Amino acid sequence: MSLYKSILVNPTTKVLIWKIEEPEQLLKEGIELTANCQERLAGMKSEIHRRGFLSVRQLLREAGYKTSDLYYDSSGKPHLMDGKQISITHSFSYSGMIISDATKVGIDIEKQRDKIAVIAHKFIDYEFGFLTANMIRELTVVWCIKESLYKVFATEGMSFKQHTKVIPFHIEQGHTPAWIIYKGKLQKYRASFFEFDGFTCAYSLEN
Template identity: 45%
Template sequence: MPLYKTIKPNNFTSIYVWKIEESFNELSKNISLTNRSEERLLSMRSELHQRGFLSVRHLLKAAGYTDFDLFYNGNGKPHLTDGKHISITHSFTFSALIVSDVEVGIDIEMNREKIKIIQHKFVNFERGFIHKDDDYIQQLTVIWGAKESLYKIYPHGGLTFKNDIDINSFQISDKKTTGYIKVEGWDKNYDIYFEQLEGFTLVYALDTAKKW
């Protein structure tokens, strides 16, 4: 299918979401890849991952870019040749990317019972506000997605979700919260937004330094 959704949180940030329903062959059409991307694609053992990879290239096209405009630093963080900030995510049947003038991160996750089992690995400060009368799985998925988004923003790697990133209080109905990275020399707060897409949670974080 074509582009599933476009979100404009402000006048200098755009989000593009793709629902992956096409076959590998369909997604391969009208897309040019760098040699590095061709090698990476062929090295993937899962067709689901291959389709996710190709869908992201269609999202780049929707955003006005090509695979040749995208490169990665030593920590695997994506960058665009025009200097704009970008973050990329895909999970099962959805992929998304965000492009902005400010630091951004994005994550999409399927809402699954499994997250209850692994919550001890990433929930710390947040334990104090999780609401038992709210959707527990969605809350945990928002926390994970928010921490993943902030992890993607931090350029140096090495953060732990449990100890180095805090997400502030929210309810699912709020559709937004704030969060911060707790490491020396990185004193920044971020606005975090989230929404539901057909059983998936989409979360994205924006640097609060620039207001609109």
């Protein structure tokens, strides 16, 4: 099994990253899928999606949970039965999870690809002002942070471009403040990020 990385963000918050290298059958070992999970898995035509789904259940196991401890609300946001905060992500050959005892959290993993420059105008505005020659890497960081903010806030109608702001950063920093400005209210977050194997991961914690 391939737990790729474990990060203790603070005494009550942990990030877990899984590298998906195993076949489906091996990813099923050690976990007990609920009837709902089995139904969802059976409905997935893509092997990549099925393995991603199973790797997330392996991450739950690593964190000390059973598959039945995870549920989703009507908007698709994940929750844990014990009330702890959780966020989940999956991209190609990696999946990730962040769990916190109390703080609202969000996480995202994305593959670094040139095509992000083509869609950048859809999710950033003033952030164009601080992009450098590392534009693809920086845009991927911005996207990941904004996606993680969306998962924290989980409010229908929130726009990446209009309602989220990523404060200028350098790739080497590994963290930056980020804001959500929605309906006249400002909420501040601490966003952290790192790169690995052509991917970017960002996670945000509510201040």
